[in-house]
Amino acid sequence: MKSGGMELDIVPVSGELNVGPQHPGSGHLRIFVKLNGDIIEDAEIDPGYVHRAVEKLGENRNYIHLIPLVERPAILDSVNMNLGYILAVEKILNVDVPERAQYLRSFAAEISRIASHLYGMGILAIFIGHSTGFMWGFGDREVWVQILEALTGARITNSYIIPGGVRRDLTPAIIEMTKKAIAFQRKKIKDWERIFLNNPNIKARLQDVGVMTREQAIEWGAAGPNLRGSGVYYDARKSEPYGAYSKLDFEIPVYKEGDGYARTLVRFEEIEQSLRILEQVIKDIPEGQILSDRFFKQIPPTRLKKWWEGQRRIVMPGYYASFRPPKGEAISRVEAGRGELVYYVVSDGSAKPYRLRMITPSYRSIYVMKNLLKGARYADLVSIYGSLDYFPPEADR
Amino acid sequence: MDSVKIKEYKKGESPFNVVSGHLQAVGAGIKYFVKPQRITLKYPDESMSLPTGYRGMIRLYKDVCIGCTLCAMVCPADAMKMVTDQGKKFPTINYGRCVFCAFCVDICPVDALKETGVHDAAFSNRRELIFNPEKFDQDFDQPPLRPVVRKVKAVIDEDKGIKYVPDTE
Ligand code: SF4
Ligand code: SF4
Numbered sequence: 001m002k003s004g005g006m007e008l009d010i011v012p013v014s015g016e017l018n019v020g021p022q023h024p025g026s027g028h029l030r031i032f033v034k035l036n037g038d039i040i041e042d043a044e045i046d047p048g049y050v051h052r053a054v055e056k057l058g059e060n061r062n063y064i065h066l067i068p069l070v071e072r073p074a075i076l077d078s079v080n081m082n083l084g085y086i087l088a089v090e091k092i093l094n095v096d097v098p099e100r101a102q103y104l105r106s107f108a109a110e111i112s113r114i115a116s117h118l119y120g121m122g123i124l125a126i127f128i129g130h131s132t133g134f135m136w137g138f139g140d141r142e143v144w145v146q147i148l149e150a151l152t153g154a155r156i157t158n159s160y161i162i163p164g165g166v167r168r169d170l171t172p173a174i175i176e177m178t179k180k181a182i183a184f185q186r187k188k189i190k191d192w193e194r195i196f197l198n199n200p201n202i203k204a205r206l207q208d209v210g211v212m213t214r215e216q217a218i219e220w221g222a223a224g225p226n227l228r229g230s231g232v233y234y235d236a237r238k239s240e241p242y243g244a245y246s247k248l249d250f251e252i253p254v255y256k257e258g259d260g261y262a263r264t265l266v267r268f269e270e271i272e273q274s275l276r277i278l279e280q281v282i283k284d285i286p287e288g289q290i291l292s293d294r295f296f297k298q299i300p301p302t303r304l305k306k307w308w309e310g311q312r313r314i315v316m317p318g319y320y321a322s323f324r325p326p327k328g329e330a331i332s333r334v335e336a337g338r339g340e341l342v343y344y345v346v347s348d349g350s351a352k353p354y355r356l357r358m359i360t361p362s363y364r365s366i367y368v369m370k371n372l373l374k375g376a377r378y379a380d381l382v383s384i385y386g387s388l389d390y391f392p393p394e395a396d397r
Numbered sequence: 398m399d400s401v402k403i404k405e406y407k408k409g410e411s412p413f414n415v416v417s418g419h420l421q422a423v424g425a426g427i428k429y430f431v432k433p434q435r436i437t438l439k440y441p442d443e444s445m446s447l448p449t450g451y452r453g454m455i456r457l458y459k460d461v462c463i464g465c466t467l468c469a470m471v472c473p474a475d476a477m478k479m480v481t482d483q484g485k486k487f488p489t490i491n492y493g494r495c496v497f498c499a500f501c502v503d504i505c506p507v508d509a510l511k512e513t514g515v516h517d518a519a520f521s522n523r524r525e526l527i528f529n530p531e532k533f534d535q536d537f538d539q540p541p542l543r544p545v546v547r548k549v550k551a552v553i554d555e556d557k558g559i560k561y562v563p564d565t566e
Contacts, residue, residue, distance in 0.1 A: 065473035068498050132426065139436055143558045146551055153452040153512070159498045167503065168450070183555040194425040200410070200418040207408065233401040254403045265406060300506055311450070316504040321470040 013037060017378075022049060025385060026123045027392030035378060043373035043381075045366050051396040058356030062322045063089055066356070067159050070343075073360060074394040076119045076141075078158050079105075079112035079148070080336035085358075086161045087242055088343040091330035093163055093323075095295075099244075100288040101165035106243035107281045108151065108160055109334075110274040114185070115144040116337030117225075117267045117389075124264065124386030125196065128205045133196050140188055143181045150174050162320070164292035169312035175282050182275050189268065197268065206260035210372040210384035213258055220368045223361040224339020225270065226388055229263035231256040236335040248280050260387030267389070290314060322351040338362055338389055362395035436559045443547045444517070446564045452499040453516040454537040455490060459530055462487055462509035468501035477501055480530065487530035493523060513537055 019031035028049030034042040054073060058066055070085045071078035083105055090097065097105075122137020145155050151174055152158040152167065160167055196202055212222065217230035227234055235252045237245040253269035255262035289296055291314045298317030299308075307313045329346040339361030346355040365388045372384050410418070438445060447453060464486030469477045476494035479486050488501075488510075502510045515537050520526050549561040 061473070062470075064471055064500065068473045068496050132429075139434060140558060142436060143553055146553060146559065149451065150448050153448075153450045153499060154497060157496060157498070159500070177553045180553040180555050184553065184558050187555070188558070191425050191428070194421045196422075198418050199422040200415045201422075203410075203418075231403050233403070251402075254401065256403050256405045257408075261406065265404075303506070303508065306508065313450070314503075316471070316500065318465075318467050318504060318506060320500075321467050321504060 014041075019381065025127055025382070026120075026390065028396075029390075029392040031373075031381070031385075033373065033378070033381065038377050038379070040373050040376050040378055040381065043370050045370050047366060047392060047395050049396065050393040054358055054397040055356050058353050058358075060352060062351045063163070063325070063353065064320050064323070066353070067162065068157065070358065071157060071159065072393075073358075073397045074116070074336065074338070074362070074391060075156055076391075077112050077116035077337040077394075078156055079108040079160060080116075080334055080341060082159065082161045083109055083243070084332050084334040084336070084341045084343045085345075086163055087332035087334065088330045088345040089163050089325065091332065092325040092328045092345060092347050094326075095164050095292045097165055097292055098289045099286045100169075101290040101292075102244040103281050103285040104166045104170060104290060105161055106245060106248065107170070107278060107285075108148065108158070108166070109243060110277045110281075111144050111148055113337045114271050114274045115141045115148075117271050118144070120337070120386075120389035120391075121192075121196075121264070121267060124383075124389070127382040127386035128202065130196065130199075130202060133192075136188070136192065136195075140185065143184060147174060147177050147181060150177060162291075162314075162316070163323075164295045165290045165314065167314050169290050169314075170285065171312060178278055178282060182278060185271070185275060189271065192268065197264070203261060205380075205383050206264060206387060207257075209260045209380050210376065210387055211257070211259045212368065212372060216371070217258065217368075220371055221364045222339075222368045223364045224335070224337070225266040226263055226365065226368060227339065228252065228254045229266045230258035234340075236333045236340045240333055242332075242334060244281070247284070248277050250274075250277050260383055263387045263389075295319060324349060324351050336361055338391065338394065339364065358397055360394045360397060362391045363397075365390045366395060434557050436557075436561075438549070438561065443549050443561065445561070446548055446550050447514050447516065449514070450512070451514045451516070452497045452502075452512050453514045454492070454512075454518065455495075455499070455502060455533075456511050456513050456536055457488060457490075457530065457533040458509045458511070459487060459534040461507050462505075463507055465506060467504050467506065468510060471500045471504045473498060473500065482530050488533070489527060489529050490533055491527045492518070492520070493526040 014036045017033050021030050022028050030046040032044040033040050071081045074081050118137045118141040122134045125133025149155045152160040212230045214231045217227050233254050250273045253266050303315050307315045325347045327349045331344045334341050342359040344357035345353050348354040466479050468488050469479045474494045474496045476491045477488045480489050548564040550564040551559050554560040
């Protein structure tokens with residue numbers, strides 16, 4: 001600074017910076033950025049801090065043992081993680097799932113999606129300095145977690161979906177809770193719009209930041225809301241319906257702009273669509289069993305009386321402890337909160353999978369994030385990271 | 398397939414909209430300042446009762462168990478192991494490993510295992526986490542050092558999200 005005046009000598013600095021270095025926000029990750037002044041010239045994403053070798057462990061454990069394991073990578077979206085794996089296993093086992101169980105799967109999956117989006121929006125909010133949004137996201141999420149707790153018996157580690165069906169049935173008390181929660185969430189979203197979405201500060205941080213064109217989104221392999229925020233109409237629930245989605249009426253929100261704000265809007269509108277799905281499930285859910293007949297028949301009659309007739313709970317026949325599916329392979333796709341989740345399971349006829357492949361949506365965000373960071377301002381790093389809803393444990397598996 | 402609708406949001410706001418946007422955001426903030434949706438539970442002065450069917454700590458009914466080993470086989474975390482006690486096989490549980498999936502409870506053919514619905518527990522030593530069949534045969538209950546003043550239940554409320562009401566049972 002020159003004496004007396006207010007002039008500043010700006011020295012152009014370029015250098016490297018470790019963002020994190022281990023926990024920049026929503027999980028363990030390191031972002032290694034090359035800066036030229038304020039501009040990010042190149043970014044290296046360094047995942048792997050929370051790698052738990054799910055795929056390798058999968059080769060050493062029985063099929064049933066993998067349910068809690070595959071949930072863990074995206075613990076805040078555990079129902080969808082669980083569902084994808086079970087769909088693949090069911091294809092190899094070749095079992096039919098009763099209608100009621102299909103509806104219950106969609107029910108739990110949508111609650112999980114809402115909770116996951118609220119989590120992601122909370123993280124985005126705190127990234128860009130809006131700590132109210134962070135509290136709201138986590139506070140609203142709690143409502144949905146309570147419903148999952150009443151339905152499955154655990155807050156987030158639900159392990160709710162098993163081959164052939166689901167473990168517990170919907171009760172009138174849970175329906176009542178859900179109706180109230182839907183009304184609450186609708187009202188709260190109005191306030192979310194006031195304090196967050198229409199807030200000029202938030203718009204300034206998100207609009208035209210991290211712009212990904214339609215072509216780029218496809219080329220870089222973006223998934224889920226990030227893909228739909230760039231104008232691509234794609235959702236595994238529509239392109240390959242599972243659960244009860246073929247019978248449910250819902251829309252896929254798609255925005256054209258491809259910036260952080262468009263991705264945020266997609267997530268908020270998806271919450272509304274999920275609320276609509278929940279309403280339809282409550283209204284239309286058919287009566288019946290929640291476990292495939294093939295397994296249901298194996299449950300001892302005294303236990304059936306006590307648990308299924310008494311408490312609307314399924315108990316497991318001994319078969320589950322170490323079942324051996326026939327030789328074969330299967331691939332399954334589900335639309336998890338962050339995007340398309342793919343499982344590939346190979347069975348060699350033993351009680352353990354020969355191979356388990358798990359492709360998570362966050363994993364596909366790594367390359368997207370690297371490309372979007374190039375040329376962005378350093379201050380926008382958090383806004384890009386947050387708007388992609390990247391969750392490191394999910395990517396690392 | 399539904400009709401594909403690709404939306405666009407409105408960009409470029411007039412100064413008037415910017416001002417009203419700020420005012421709305423501040424207004425929403427004030428609303429929650431006056432009427433907060435606080436959901437913090439003042440543990441241990443307040444403690445939450447868990448719903449029936451909550452997958453908490455597990456207990457064994459030793460006299461019912463037939464030693465079939467299914468629970469140990471289904472356990473995904475290898476928390477349950479079989480031991481031989483006076484010539485009979487019984488499961489032990491290691492709470493350092495247990496993930497509370499309750500697969501063991503669901504698979505036990507004679508219902509010798511039960512979810513107790515308790516989850517407040519503290520151990521000062523890793524060895525204490527392993528429950529031998531004797532210890533496993535009792536309801537797990539660790540009375541808090543300071544008695545809980547108020548038992549509450551979480552109910553879902555249309556306005557507040559979660560509301561805690563006194564649990565009377
Ligand atoms: S609850 Fe799950 S992890 Fe714990 S002992 Fe039972 S089967 Fe094992
Ligand atoms: S499954 Fe039940 S009966 Fe069999 S060993 Fe375990 S506790 Fe005992």
